[in-house]
Amino acid sequence: MEHSRSLGEPILSMDEISLSFGGVNALSNVSLHVREHEILAIIGPNGAGKSSLLNVINGVYHPSKGTVTFKGATRAQMRPHEAASQGIARTFQNIALFKGMTVLDNIMTGRTLKMRAGFFWQCIYVGKARNEEIEHRHKVEEIIDFLQIQSIRKTPVGRLPYGLQKRVELGRALAAEPDLLLLDEPMAGMNIEEKEDMSRFVLDVNDEFGTTIVLIEHDMGVVMDLSDRVIVLDYGRKIGDGTPDEIRSNQDVIDAYLGVTH
């Protein structure tokens, strides 16, 4: 199926970002733009600063230098939940779900920020709180349908195989109806079939909901197939930025990451 979307204006801009932990420079002078509706992949060797970059985007780390502009607003110091309420959702490298809770409940937690009823009303579950819950449940069911996980709806997450847990985590991120979705190694540790499924879902999310996606991934086949643009980091510096084809032929990138050819 052909892939036709109009890429819009930059939704996220990072300008001259530097981040250091003591003497270690995790990121130095990294600038990048993420345009609306695009799928941007960040690649690089271990310790290149990929996860740090995601952590800066969703406010876990505060850059020592530089500015982050999201949806036109340049941000000051911010906390992760503020990023979440502005429409940034993410999944994690090592799955961070509530193992004892069901798939349904885990995805419901993704709606937390959208709940308006107070704690008290939710406890007694009447009136507004009840209607709200039904509305959220409906949205969650749409996500369950979208990710085709109806058969595990009521299964505790801890009992699921790894590939499905990753899918549930994506579901929870989607429940927040994000404008920008950050995926940290969504396909790590998956077999080919699971990778194909996940790739399909990433493309579908991008396509159906128009969500902008930034993903970190090591599987080059997946990266080259999925992404509109690829950014390459090495030792905290950006050494490449372009379409998958441009990256494939970029000598710096080949040397640093894909391996020097002899």
Add this chain to the structure above:
Amino acid sequence: MTQPAVGAVTTETFPKLLLEHARVRGDKVAIREKDLGIWQSWTWKQAADEVRWLACGLAARGFKRGMNLAIIGDNRPRLYWSFAAAQSIGAVPVPLYQDAIAQEMQYVLDNAEIEVAIVEDQEQVDKLLELLPQCPRLKLIVYDDPRGMRHYTQPQLLPYGELRDIGREYDEAHPDFYPTELMAGKPDDVSVILYTSGTTSRPKGVCMTHRAFIDAARGDVGFDGFDDSDEILSYLPMAWVGDHLFSYGQALVAGFTVNCPESSDTVMTDLCEIGPTYYFAPPRVFENLLTQVMIRMEDASRLKRWLFDKFMAVARRCGAEIMDGKPVGPVNRILYSLGDVMVYGPLRNNLGMSRIRVAYTGGAAIGPDLYRFYRSLGINLKQLYGQTETAAYVCKQPNGESRLDTVGTPLPGVEIKIADKGEILVKSPGMLKEYYKAPEATAETITAEGYFRTGDAGFLDSDGHLKIIDRAKDVGKLNDGTMFAPQFLENKLKFFQFIKEAVCFGDGRDRVCAFLNIEMQAVGNWAERNGLPYTGYVDLAGKPEVYALLQECVDKVNADLAREESLAGSQIRRFLVLHKELDADDDELTRTRKVRRGYVAEKYAPLVDALYGGADHCEIETQVKFEDGRSGVIAADVKIRDVELVPPAEHRKAA
């Protein structure tokens, strides 16, 4: 909206039956589907409207009387309505197996001259689009689920919702169209063409008339006393005669409620939620359910396992007898009712069978353990016998006369005759009109006296019950003249939980040899419990421990055979465990999971030669086709085992 006048409504065609239900029980639920986690319902009145709009929509797009409509997908209300919609404007619905790959569909699409198809989702649309160059006739593909269809621009495509809206407008503009078309339907019109799975050759289109199918469904409904309070879950392929009879024919005759599961993966959960009162499944499904129960019991706590074992022993002893109303001693009765509270009741509930009045199985032989298990739990499981060509209406076991080795007594209106070679000939109210565009095949299959040749070998026993032995043409002879009934042996083997498929050879040879397929779930679980490491299917299938496990099963079969004089000579002498699972995608099984023995023998000729040549292993490479149509190669070194012969019964007595 104009409805035909009450007096004019007759019930001789399916669309007229639908109108009758809309009139008599218009507000009762006709069909349900679980969508977004909630069971959505449509009443008979709503269903009748949906069918009317759909029919008008199809007509507005040029679909006319006499044409055929392809229907492909899982069980969905909209697809069931498509049957009625096509029928009400005089067209013929042709359901296709939804898991068939594109090339397999091509033959049916060509043969039935399909111009319009109603399909479930993107998966089916993709297959049809792939076939467009070969099937240029196809000009309209209507799809139910719009998921993933956003970027499809082919002019042939139309979403179901749009077609319905077109139909609604057309209906408003031409209010007389639908009633006129519907009333023009005659009972002897063809109501559906069901393609047989084709164990031997190309699929053949079986044309059934409204009259035949309605008579068969009426007979069934009368036999078991179904009415509009019954509930069923429809999850079997819509292209199979069983589902068409069960979810369409009988539902429209009795007016009961049809429930469509959320997806094919959720059938178990949906079954529990619905709690059907009437259930129909091939033995394979019952077997899967039992395997799941057994696996879960093995992981249960010790106390629970103890309770389960104790009470299942009680149930085996007297459960079926209590259900059939036979005399049972007071101690057993008390134990059984205790077991009912503690084990059987909760287990039935877990299986979604708490409310079952009647459960049927058919299409293949059922294992004794399996059969006994369900009946002893108080589930009224019975067998039936029939083919696509007879609308699956030949024999059924009456309540209280359920037996493992027979398929029941002839149903009202059915005549059975045994021809030479033991072939069963049938005259049934639900007989086919003809094979579609194949007069020679029709002439071959229907005798001059109007009997249908079933191709099965069997006999009527002294109680008037029909017993099936094998396919008539498969019954062969070993070189020493011993009768060899391969399917009979294979079924005996398959009754073991560790064996998924078996293929026996022996016709025109000196001795019987067998291919076995392990049941991955059960053997894998067994290996886990016994600390046996393995990397995958091929590795597990080749383990000596697994061979030993399967040899035990083969020994038991041989011991069984030794007890029957005529079969003692056809004991299995050598066997091997295949390195790959026999699969319908590789043409080794039919879509209804019957082994194509001849094809398998040809494909694995080196293995067969090794079995009869006396080698103790054989290297082989096999082509496999994956679900997406690509192919690959599996290579393995398959070992062969010899099996001890069990001396026939009379010898043992003498010893």
